[in-house]
Amino acid sequence: ELKVEQNPLFLSMQEGKNYTIYCNYSTTSDRLYWYRQDPGKSLESLFVLLSNGAVKQEGRLMASLDTKARLSTLHITAAVHDLSATYFCAVDIYNQGGKLIFGQGTELSVKP
Amino acid sequence: EPEVTQTPSHQVTQMGQEVILRCVPISNHLYFYWYRQILGQKVEFLVSFYNNEISEKSEIFDDQFSVERPDGSNFTLKIRSTKLEDSAMYFCASREGPQGNQPQHFGDGTRLSIL
Structure with missing residues (x-):
């Protein structure tokens, strides 16, 4: 069974600082997605990573895939x-109807 | 920008009652999904649907659940006899095709509360 694990699960940062969220998954896949979720809201697609070494950047966020x-x-x-916000990574099992298996989410709080 | 729309935004139902959650996927999308998220937990896959049939379903999607695309636009999730543990946010998602560069687009969700 595919497992997707994120860490940390909670992250409290100060403005201006840098940090990295990690997403590990347990089976072969070259399709990984990052989503953002604000409280009580839907999931917004941030990045689509489709190959080994893929790197995408948008503003202050950069995602990579190994x-x-x-x-x-x-x-x-x-x-x-x-x-x-809460950030989720999700792995696509494309030979199973394209279902996404999500990590637990990382709740990020940025304080002044 | 086209979006996935879900109704209602909040549904309160007595335990044992039937509930139907409705979704209108993006119009040129061919693949449809339902996920749920229990409060404070991760998003869990329920079912995928393509070409008018279920492609894959999870262990959560038991005989009490069903999906239907009754016309060219709506995609519904029905729970026949709701239980307390069905309380969750239910998200509908759609995607244009199976290619990886086409992410799933999610609706705003229906918060289902079972009393």
């Missing part, structure tokens, strides 16, 4: 309060 290590990272640079 399929050999079965690891994705989400790096936050110079955090700002607006980045406070």
Whole structure:
């Protein structure tokens, strides 16, 4: 059974600092997605990572994928309060109807 | 930008009652999904649907659950006899095709509260 594990689960940061969220998964896949969820809201697609070594950047967020290590990272640079949210990674089992298996989520709180 | 829409946003139902959650996927999308999220927990896959049939379902999706695409636009999730543990946020998602560069787009969810 595919397992997707994120760490840390809770992250309290000060504005201006850098940090990395890690996402490990237990089976071969080269399709990994990062989503953002604000409290009580839906999941917003942030990044689509489709191959080993893929790197995507949007503003202060950068995501990467290492399929050999079965690891994705989400790096936050110079955090700002607006980045406070829960971040989920999800792995796509494309030969099973494309279902997504989600990590537990990382609740990020950026304080002034 | 096209979006997935879900109704109602909040549904309160007595235990044992039937409930139908409705979704309108993005119009040119072909793959449809339901997920649920119990408060404070991770998002869990329930079922995927393509070409008018279920592609995959999880252990959660037992005989009490069913999905239907009754017309060209709606995609519904029915729970026949609700239990307290069915209380959760239910998300519908759709995707254009099976290619990896096409992420699933999620609706705003229906919060289901079973009393």
